[in-house]
Amino acid sequence: VSAAPRTEPRTLAPPERRTAGVGRVERVGAYHLITAFDAAGPAHPRPGQFYMLSAAERWGGGGDERPYLPRAFSHARARAGELTFLLEAVGPGTERVAELRAGERLALVGPLGVGWRPPREGTRPVLVGGGIGAAPLLCLQDELSSDAVVLLGFRSRAHAEAAALFAGSAALATDDGSAGRAGLVTDLLREQLGADPAATVFACGPPAMLEAVRALCAELGVSAQLALESGMACGFGACFGCVVPTVDGYVRLCVDGPVLDAELLESAFVGQAPGSAGCAGSVSGGAGH
Amino acid sequence: LSAIELCGVPLAGPVLNGSGTFDAIAARRAFGEVLLERFPFHAFVSKTITLEPRQGNPPPRLWETAAGLINSIGLPNRGLEGFLASDLPELAELPVPLMVSVMGFSRDELATLVARVGDRDEVALIELNVSCPNVETGLVMGADPAETARAVERVRPLTGKPVIVKLTPNAAQPAAVARAAQEAGADAVALINTLKGMALDPRTARPWLGGRTGGVSGPAVRAIALEQVAAVARAVDIPVIGMGGVASGRHAADLLAAGAACVAVGTESFRDPAAGRRVAAELASLQLAGAAQIK
Numbered sequence: 001v002s003a004a005p006r007t008e009p010r011t012l013a014p015p016e017r018r019t020a021g022v023g024r025v026e027r028v029g030a031y032h033l034i035t036a037f038d039a040a041g042p043a044h045p046r047p048g049q050f051y052m053l054s055a056a057e058r059w060g061g062g063g064d065e066r067p068y069l070p071r072a073f074s075h076a077r078a079r080a081g082e083l084t085f086l087l088e089a090v091g092p093g094t095e096r097v098a099e100l101r102a103g104e105r106l107a108l109v110g111p112l113g114v115g116w117r118p119p120r121e122g123t124r125p126v127l128v129g130g131g132i133g134a135a136p137l138l139c140l141q142d143e144l145s146s147d148a149v150v151l152l153g154f155r156s157r158a159h160a161e162a163a164a165l166f167a168g169s170a171a172l173a174t175d176d177g178s179a180g181r182a183g184l185v186t187d188l189l190r191e192q193l194g195a196d197p198a199a200t201v202f203a204c205g206p207p208a209m210l211e212a213v214r215a216l217c218a219e220l221g222v223s224a225q226l227a228l229e230s231g232m233a234c235g236f237g238a239c240f241g242c243v244v245p246t247v248d249g250y251v252r253l254c255v256d257g258p259v260l261d262a263e264l265l266e267s268a269f270v271g272q273a274p275g276s277a278g279c280a281g282s283v284s285g286g287a288g289h
Numbered sequence: 290l291s292a293i294e295l296c297g298v299p300l301a302g303p304v305l306n307g308s309g310t311f312d313a314i315a316a317r318r319a320f321g322e323v324l325l326e327r328f329p330f331h332a333f334v335s336k337t338i339t340l341e342p343r344q345g346n347p348p349p350r351l352w353e354t355a356a357g358l359i360n361s362i363g364l365p366n367r368g369l370e371g372f373l374a375s376d377l378p379e380l381a382e383l384p385v386p387l388m389v390s391v392m393g394f395s396r397d398e399l400a401t402l403v404a405r406v407g408d409r410d411e412v413a414l415i416e417l418n419v420s421c422p423n424v425e426t427g428l429v430m431g432a433d434p435a436e437t438a439r440a441v442e443r444v445r446p447l448t449g450k451p452v453i454v455k456l457t458p459n460a461a462q463p464a465a466v467a468r469a470a471q472e473a474g475a476d477a478v479a480l481i482n483t484l485k486g487m488a489l490d491p492r493t494a495r496p497w498l499g500g501r502t503g504g505v506s507g508p509a510v511r512a513i514a515l516e517q518v519a520a521v522a523r524a525v526d527i528p529v530i531g532m533g534g535v536a537s538g539r540h541a542a543d544l545l546a547a548g549a550a551c552v553a554v555g556t557e558s559f560r561d562p563a564a565g566r567r568v569a570a571e572l573a574s575l576q577l578a579g580a581a582q583i584k
Contacts, residue, residue, distance in 0.1 A: 015320035015327055016563030054560070065355030068507060070560055109562060112319055231351045233358055234559035237315020240336075240362045241351035250344055250365065255315045270348070 009046040009115040009259075013236075019056050019105045023082065025098075029161025031132065032098040033076070034085045036106045043081060047139040048115025048227055048259045050074045052235040053085065055096050056105035062092035070109070071097065072232045074136035074204075074258070076165070083108075086135040086162065112235045113258050116140050119200035120223045124149065128189055128213055130205020131155065134162050136227050140202060141166055149192060149199075153185025153209065186212040193220050201262075203227070210268035217262055224262035228253055228270060244270040290573040295332065295528060295551055296451030296476040298386050298413045302331040304541065304569040307532050307555030308390040308416060308455065309336045309362065314379050316562060325384055329558070329565030332551075333383050335376070337390040337418045338406075340398045342368035347499035352488040357507030357534075358556055359486045361500035364392065369402055373409065381411035388414040390455065394424045396443045407448030415450050417441070417475075420457040420482050431457040431482075434469035441473035451476035453530065456521065458510075459485050463517050464524035471525045479530035479553070480521060481514045507556040508534045515547055522548025536564070538571020545572075 020036035027033075045051075052070035060068060071093040077084040089098040100106065116136075119125045125148040127137045134152055141148055150170035154160040157178035163170045171188050172180025181188065186209065193199060197220050203213040204227035217224035230253045233239040243250035244257070246264040251257065262268070290302035306329070313333055317324050345365030352359040367375060372389075380387050389406045393399030399417065406412055419431030419440060430436045437454065444452060454470040456463050458481040467478045483504020488497045496502070514533020522529045531549030535541050536557040544552045552572075557564040 010318075012321040012323075013319055015316070015324045015329075016566070017561035060356065066353055068356050069353050069358065231349055233351055233360075233556075234562075236319040236562055237312045238310060238562075239351070239360065239559050240309075240312075240345065240365055241348075241360060243345065243348055243350065243365075245348075250348075252315070255318055 009048065009117055010113070011042050011045045011049060011111050013042070013110050013112055014040060017107050017109050019107050020083065022100045022102055022104045022106055024102060025100060028086070028165065030156070030158040031086055031088050031162050033165075034087065034097065034100060034106070036083050036085070036108070037081055038083045038108065039081055041083070041108070042111065043078070045075055045078050045111030046115035047143050048074065048136050049111035049113050050235070050258060051083070051085075051108045051110030052112065053097055054093075054107045055100055056107040059096060059107075062096055064092065067093035067096060069093075069233050070107070070235070072235055072254075074227065075111070076135040076138045077142065078139060086132060086138070086165070088132050109235060113254055114256070116202055116225055116227075116259050119144075123198050123200045123223065124196075126151065126189070126192055126199045126201050128185055128201055128203040128205070129153070130185055130209040131159060133203075133205035133209070133227070134165075136204050137202065138165055151185050151188040151192060153188075153205070154179070184212070185209065186216060189213060190216060193217075193222055197222055199223075201225070207269045214262045214265055214268040225259050226262050226265070226268055227259045228257055228268065230270060290569055290576070293550070295530075296414060296453070298332070298451065300331040300386060300551075302569050303545070303551040304330055304565050304572070305332045305388070305530065305551055305553040306330045306334050306558060306565060307553040308334045308418065310555040311558050312336060313383055314376060317379075320562065325382070327563070327566065328384050329563050330385060330554070331569070332386045332388055332413070333380065334388045334416060334553070335380060335390050336366060337364050337392045338366045338369060338372045338402070339364060339392050339394070340369050340402060342366065342371055349497060349499055352497050352503070354486075354488070354505065354507070354509055357505055357509030358559070359488055359498065359503040359505050360483070361498040361503035363500055369405055373405065377409060377411055386413035387411055388416050388453065390416040390418050392418040392421050394421060396440055399440055400443050400447055403444040403452070404447040407450045412450060414453060415448060416453045416455050416479060417444070418455050418482075420455070420459070429457065429459070431455070431466060432460040434465045437466050438469040438473040441470050441475050445474035453477040453479050455482055456480040457482045458513060458517055464520045467521040467525050471527050475527060477528040477530060477550075478521060478525060479532065481510065481517050481533045484510055484513065506534070508536060510534050511540060515543055518544050518549050519547035535568060538568055538573075538575050541568050541572045542575050
């Protein structure tokens, strides 16, 4: 795959792992919201980029004597040297990050990858998040600073509490109907696009959701950008582990993604984290549990 | 760290990368030109190239183990012509000597690769990745001393550049393979490559990796690497490039003490892109402390 154009939405990362002090750790329903002070990193990562995170101390020795590799997380917000990450504890890596306390240290590399591109001219942005995939849409909403439509799907009311992190009100669907509509976020998207197809869709979520978004947008001729997840060891193109199949062959999500144009994909049903068996629903634009 | 020579090629220090564990072209996209100012290695080893382009193995390609990683990447690369046209000019901009890793599925393929790569001024050293089956004999070249010797004998007259044989740890006696490589004219040997490994999908009990099996690397293989490097260093007179689980200056010092002339950092670079620089700095302070003690 040829190098991406120079205009790609990418803020360069310092070429080494660094540490950031953990500020607040809050519960947001089923999720954890971690704020870290990243004084040595760039102040303006692009929405949709991601960071490779690990706990600076005691990384290893959890379940299955893991974690060993860092885990990829899109930042939820980046303001004045403060990075915020939204995560769900679903494996030895995310569990260790989630148990960090104020004053402890996070090791990180980033920002990495390419983020969201601007909406196609003459279209309104429609943000579609599934579960933890809401994370990279928060900073995107901040940046678009307009009346972007936000559609969110969650498993349950506890997960849906993350909707409160968005400005304004988001349309909600839950699997069990305990918050918002009972059903899928793609039902909301179909209604939204049916009413007015002049939209650019920005979506992040589990593989089945992304594939449903891709297929719907292809059917309606709507431009879509998808933030995908795939098992990733390094985050900067070294390991070749995170490839996903596209119409141009395999591409590395870490350097050519995680945000890809939906037109590049025959299917968005891709990606699994190393050392885990699926755990669908836990997506942060990067990879790993 | 003091400068050294590897097969006549001057290096500012002894820390290399393991082939396939650092993509300098992709890293430059992520980190920018500052990567060249703070380049992590004293020589750069390319990802292995083959005669024809390869897409690599179907995903999933990774599995995290206790203190390590199994990978099944499958040598994706642009092929010889694509490498020479697209990658080599970019790798030539790196601030350190370039070692190009090549793999052939027959001795003829290997000969073509060595001759064409060796012709290019940008290339200082050539590494033979012999961890693949010879499609004519079905034998893994690097698992057998005689097969390794035949491969080295075939390519030796085709280039004046140093030829380094990357040994596989999946051989009954790596030291015997190393000796055969030396006798056939290799200028150095490098070890260890990854150890063959496997993981099962816990939901289905079927192989997790798209390529079924993969190679284990990381701290999990460090003790095995140290023993194999020591055994090979005792068996040959040519330089040994030691690697396997190196994550600190202490680990590098251990491999040097076991007889290695250089060390390579591999999987640790996945965790920290500056791991090579950190290992070199830690090694330098260990050597300083050691020198002070002797005085």
